[in-house]
Every structure is written in C-alpha cells, then in structure tokens.
Amino acid sequence: MRAGSRTSILLTLSLAITALSVSAVPATAVAPPLPGQVAAPDGTTPIPAVQGPLAVTAESYPFGAADHQEVPQDLSKLGYDEEEYLVSGTSNVYTWPTSGPAQVRTPDAPYTTRVLVRKPAKGQKFSGNVVVEMLNPSNLFDLNIGWAMAHEQIVANGDAWVGITAKPIAVDALKNFDAERYGSLSFANPLPLTDPANCSTVAADSSRTTENGLIWDIYSQVGAWLKSNDPANPLRYGSPTTRVEHAYGFGYSQTGGFLVNYINGVHPLVVESDGEPVYDAYIVAVAGGAFAGAYPMNQCELAPPADDARRQFKDVGVPIMRIMSQSDYLRGIGSRRADSDVPGDLYRHYEMAGAGHATPDELIFSASSEDIIAAGRSVPPASCNEGPRSRFPSSIFFNAALRNLDLWVREGIAPPRAEPILVRDGAPVLDEFGNVQGGLRSPFLEAPTSTWYGTATGASFCFIAGYERPLPQDVIDGLYGSHGDYVKEVKSSVRELEGQAFLTDYDARQLIKEAAQSKIP
Template sequence: MNTRARASILLTLSLAFAGLSASAVPANAEAPAPPGQVAESAGATPVPTVQGPLAATAESNPFGAASHQEVPQDLSKLGYDEEEYLVSGTSNVYSWPAAGPAQIRTPDAPYTTRVLVRKPAEGQKFSGNVVVEMLNPSNLFDLNIGWAMAHEQIVANGDAWVGITAKPIAVEALKNFDSARYEALSFANPLPLTDPRNCATVAADSSRTTENGLIWDIYSQVGAWLKSNDPANPLRYGSPTTRVEHAYGFGYSQTGGFLVNYINGVHPLVVESDGEPVYDAYMVAVAGGAFAGAYPMNQCETAPPANDVRRQFKDVGVPIMRIMSQSDYLRGIGSRRADSDAPGDRYRHYEMAGAGHATPDELTFSASSEDIIAAGRSVPPASCNEGPRSRFPSSIFFNSALQNLDLWVREGIAPPRAEPILVRDGAPVLDEFGNVQGGLRSPFLDAPTSTWYGTATGASFCFIAGYERPLGQDVLDGLYGNHGDYVAAVKSSVRALEDQAFLTDYDARRLLTEAAQSKTP
C-alpha cells in the first residue's frame, strides 16, 4: 500500500479519533553545463555542474552499486534503475561559534563529489519523493545505510533514493577502488598549508589538504539540483521540468550528526536565501545528545558540547523525526524533548526498543567485502565476542517512519507518538526477560523469544552492534503452551502496532508469516 492509499485510511481514523574520460560516459548521457556556468534552481542555492550518468561496465562499476553489494540486489526486479554522477561546484566553509545560523569562514571552495541515484525505471511509478542521504563514512568508506534501512518503503511507494559521498576520507577510498573513475573527486582545502587558519592538528580520519566542511553546501546544492529543471537532473524522466515534489533529508549515526549541523546551522541560511528550504523534512537516525549529536562545522573547530542547545531541534519549520536505538539512547538521552504538532515545530522522538545501532543490514546493502578491500579499507566484522551482530530488524521502524513522515508532509496527518525507553536512576528498567520497557515496541519484545542487547564486545563498532540471547526452553514453555499460543501473541502485537501506524502492512504480513513458520516453542 503506497503513502497516498494509506493516507485516506489514516485520515478516516484520525477523524474518528480527533573528471572521468569520455569513454566512461555513455553516448546518451546529458551534457554537463559548460565550465563556470551554473544552472538555476528555484531559489538562490546554485545547482552544481553534473557529469553522467557514468557508465557501469564489467571493468568499472560504482562503489556500493546494488549489483556489487555484499549480497547483490537486482534492482531491475524491483522496477528500479541505478545511476552514478559526478557533481561539481563551489562550497562555503562555515564556522558555527554559537546558537543560530552558521557563518562563512572561507567562501567559494571548489569541490567535486559523486552521487548514487536509485529511482523507479518508469516515470509514472515515481512518487515525487526523493530521500537524500549523506553516505556514512564511519568505516572510512561509503555505507548506504538509508537504503539498507528503508529501501522496502522507498520501493513500495515509488520514491527515489540518492546517496552523496560526504567526506574526504571516503573520497580517498573511492580513488583507491577505481582511480580512473573517481579521479576528478575533490574536497580540497581552500586554505594553503601556510595559512594560519589551516589548523596544524586535525582528526585522525582527516587531512590538512582536504576540508570536511565542504559537505554543507554540497548537500543543499544536490537537493537543489534534484528539484531543478536542469537537463542533467535524473528525476525529470524526460519532462521539461523536475518531477520531484518533496525531498527528505536522511542521516544515520555520523551523518545523522551531520544533519544536526545542517538543520540548525545551514537550513536557516537556505530559507533566508531561497525563501524556502531545499529539504521538506528530515529523518535523523541514531544520532543525538552526547552520541553523534553534532560534529565540527569545519575541521579546525570543535563540535558543540554535549549539552549545547545546538544539538537540539526547535522551531525548524519542517517536520523532523529523530530515531535512536537501544545501543545509543542512554548516551544520547540529552536529545529527548517533547513531541510537537505545532506548525513550525513538528517533531517526533523515537527510541527503538531492542534494536542495535550497527546492524547486519548496513553491511549487507553496502559494498562487497572484495570491493571494500580494493578500496584499501578493512571489512567491518559481522560478529562480535557474543556472536553475530543483532538480527533485530530495525527496518520495520524505518519503513513505517518514512511512510508516516511523508503523510505528515503531504496530508498533514500527524504521526503516532511513542514513549521513550523507560529509564530510572540513569539505567533502563528491564522486564522479567531482561528486555527494556517502553520505547518503540514490536513482537520481538512483546511476544519474546530472546533477550535483546544493544551493546556487545569486540572489534570495530561491536560496542554498538548489540546481540541476541535466546530464552531458555523452560521459559518459552511457560510463556506459550503451544505454537498456536505464540502465533496468537505475535498477531496481537502486530495488529495493535499496525493499527497505530507503527508497522507498514507489508511488514505486518511478514512478521505474521515468520511467526507461523517458526517452531516456537
């Protein structure tokens, strides 16, 4: 069921309840704008110069392409196409010394980055929505986490998804992977090494010759491109004007924190210059408070302190959903604030009970191990000391959240509210099975067969990977007299959550099928 179909149902309920070589570019590619010539957007935000779509061949393919994921995905079977572009322009480097909009530190720094686009193959199936994600670079290469978490809803609704390489360290990995394809990519620092403003000390994943702070204007300009009538816009579908109606910003973990900077520091500048925002709503995932709650606006200044007002949202003017996991909600507890339906301050805060931060899906739906190694990076571990990364399906929450965010923007239907995970004296309140109470619920906790942990031990990001510990047979026998009792418990949970719009109809069907096919108890 797509968003518009669900809208009519929910509205009824709400009333009832008050630089590549030419050979790398296909012959039919749109010609980029001439050097120095910038296409016009609807507002003052410039549209970048675009090269592509780049050819995908047996010898050269996009890093993280669906066909080269850890588990390859045939987008054609979903009715989707994938294209890769290089986008170039100039970006201001900002400083953010205090609450309020950011300030220009260094103007007009040239950049070139790459953009990965997945869209319905047929224009009539395009919903008009595009989810635009700054690709997560925490493992020092691009992770397609937004696609991993919400591609089922993206495809079900006919949305497009766009991923942007957002950090120089990820550019380095791309050049290691395919130096010819990605030769033109550049996040060059506009300040020479001799300039005292080019700080002598930068973070371990950064360099004085590059600048992390170019991403803010890049993010605005890519969104403006997708909303523009530029001939290179892949979401025109041959029409004279863009088919994009709404752009939704997405960030996960580090790039969720990037979104905090963008929303509070740069979004107001865009509204001032353009008269409206580029992004019509935001989904800030597993980033808040003292956990990835904000980042340095440029690589020479520190991030806002953990309790700084710049890490919180207030009166942004467009809907925002912040979604924390069981791995990060305690460190991020400072991000909690009251939900709001006020027109200028639409906000929801969710905490996913049982869900881990670093999931198997973020590896499954990103570049293959072979390609990660070719990029000169280490393959993140899929298992920790306690066993495999938690299999808890965070996607069920992201699918429904994206559906509800779209309904909020398009139809004004306010999303459901959920209590946060219950905390007392700085620690979670657990049930008799060791699972947290409160938060976004699911049959995994309300018809339990396991205890779900948000943290594990081991290498890399195991501390936020989480794991599962199955309940003993005697416990299961005491909970469920037979298989039918278990299925009935799952059905009760699923139906209640679907009625409240915390589950999509397709996730509800899948959970019921999985329960019926299980051998519990």
C-alpha cells in the same frame, strides 16, 4: 530471516579534534560558476555542474552498486534503475557561532563529489519523493545505510533514493577502488598549508589538504539540483520540468550528526536565501545528545558540547523525526524533547526498543567485502565476542517512519507518538526477560523468545552492535503452550502496532508469516 527486509544500523565514534579559534569573515564576491554549473539568481542555492550518468562496465561500476553489494540486489526486479553522477561546484566553509546559524569562514571552495541514484525505471511509477542521504563514512568508506534501512518503503511507494559521498576520507577509498572513475573527486582545502587558519591538528580521519566542511553546501546544491529543471536532473524522466515534489533529508549515525549541523546551522541560511528550504522534512537516525549529536562545522573547530542547544531541534519549520536505538539512547538521552504538532515545530522522538545500532545489514546492502578491500579498507566484522551482530529488524521502524513522514508533509496527518525507553536513576528499567520497557515496541519484545542487548564486546563497532540471547527453553515453554499460542501473541502485537501506524501492512504480514513458519516453542 529475509536478508532483503532487514535493515542495518551503523554508528560513528566521534573523533577528538584540537580546535583552533577562528573568527567568521564576511563573504567576498561570489566566484564565477564552474563550467556547467548554473549560476544562482539573487544568491539562491546554485545548481552544480553534472557529469553522467557514468558508464558501467564489468571493470568499472559504482562503489556500493546494488549488483555488487555484499548480497547482490537486482534492482530491475524491483522496477528500479541505478545511475551514478559526478557533481561539481563551489562550497562555502562555515563556522558555527554559539547562537544563530552558521557564518561563512572561507567562501567559494571548488569541490567534486559523486552521487548514487536509485529511481523507478518508469516515470509513471515515481511518487515525487526523493530521499537524499549523506553516505555514512564511519568505516572510512561509503555505506548505503538509508537504502538498507528503508528500501522496502522506498520501493513500495515509488520513491527515489540518492546517496552522496560526504567526506574526504571516503573519497580516498573511492580513488583506491577505481582511480580512473573517481580521479576527479575533490574536497580540497581552499586554504594553503601556509595559511594560519589551516589548523595544524586535525582529526585522525582527516587531512590538512582537504576540508570536511564542504559537505554542507554540497548537500544543499544536490537537493536543489534534484528539484530543478536542469537538463541533467535524472528525476525529470524526460519531461521539461523536475518530477520531484518533496525531498526528504536522511542521515544515520555520523551523518545523522551531520544533519544536526545542517538543520540548525545551514537550513536557516537556505530558507533566507531561497525563500524556502531545499529539504521538506528530515529523519535523523541514531544520532543525538552526547552520541554523534553534532560535528565540527569545519575541521578546525570543536563540535558543539554535548549539552549545547545547537544539538537540539526547535522551530525548524519542517517536520523532523529523530530515531534512536537501544545501543545509543542512554548516551544520547540529551536529545529527548517533547513531541510537537505546533506548526513550525513539528517533531517526533522515537527510541527503538531491542534494536542495535550496527547490525549485519549495513554490510549486506553496501559494497562487497572484495570491493571494500580493493578500496584499501578493512571489512568490518559481522560478529562480536557474544556472537553475530544483532538480527533485530530495525527496518520495520524505518519503513513506517518514512511512510508517516510523507503523510505528515503531504496530508498533514500527524504521526503516532511513542514513549521513550523507560529509564530510572540513569539505567533502563527491564522486564522479567531482561528486555527494556517503553520505547517503540514490536512482537520481538511483546511476544518474547530472546533477550535483546544493545551493546556487545569486540572489535570495531561491536560496542553498539548488540546481540540476542535466546530465552531458556523452559521459559519459552511456560510462555507458550503451543505453536498456535505463540503465533496468536505475535498476531495480537502486530495488529495493534499496525493499527497505531507503527508498522506498515507489508511488514505486519511478514512478521506474522515468520512467526507461523517458526518452530516456537
């Protein structure tokens, strides 16, 4: 298995939060911009102040840098550069009524966070697309999951990828890792501890001195910066104006749930103020319904209930793909809705048959174990009681999804539709090999050699890691009379899926190559 082609998936466990009832308060006069911040005309999304790119030395480098991943990656061989920036501005803290978009609770709270940028080294190779991800903090440090899942398509198309530190608990890890480099980062709570609105009880991964709810305006402002003509914009490539044509929002598990809040609560505010959205489409990954389907808009209020309409998408105005895994689709079944090609309500819902939520690649493509320990965090286990985390290559689905999303936005080509995983009486319907029926298909289930499970037992996130159990040899021998028979079955599945646009051409070639090099049966 090629490590560079296998994507990882990680989840978040929603933390229980004791709510304090708060009332929305009207916004006060807008605070003056911070030094270097570009004041927004007529209340449009402001451009943050930017410091960087930060210097990189042997002693000081970005947390999660490509050449310091668990399995180091040489971006120069891909024709890519990596840069890190600090961005600062002011963010509103919002509350989210049961109907309508978010409302300002506390205005103009200063923040500073960091942004990791990977982009084509040469401007002529840049596609004009930037995938912007709120980095997943579920293990209490930043995980580069979007890059892990879709970097092959990002590189093949010449897209840029941008990751944003999105939560105070991840800021703490960064400061542990490199206090000098990250010392100015701040998600400070604008409310003093003596303010009754600063709730006395927060989630276990949170603090009363910080505010998780600053991320929403940060996400808007970073996207606006990348689309702006600001001299500090790394995607100008020396030209007078930005080279960005489209920004695509991406979130995975916890930050997939963050995207639900953003899309339904904040995206409408941006459209109202700016006349258009910052993000032109979204991929909401392994987050939906009762599974990471939404989060508290600020740390003093509860997340919307599992059956709340705020967890579902309707008439957002830009294309949305929601992609669930075999680990989470049952708990997230409330996120299911009909696909749509209606203008203003462009939507696809996919469920990856066989795929686990948390796979090895979330670690392969993120900070090394040594750096995780230096950040004061525990290294997540790569194995569970049943064995190694599932090796199922979810990247094949995300590569195709990103390609199809871009075609939807640029050319109006509607993506393919797929049936959800088949469920009857609250349980999946299995085939004779113990694999689920329906869902996004692949040769791993169409030409089976294993049973694929979405859940395992053990520490940390094993309950959504999944695992693989090879079929008995006599079963495999009965399915495939020869190695050639097996390769033929794989080719048949791959060609059908590629023709339906569920696989990219490069993943199709790789799957056939791997089948040819295998020793099956």
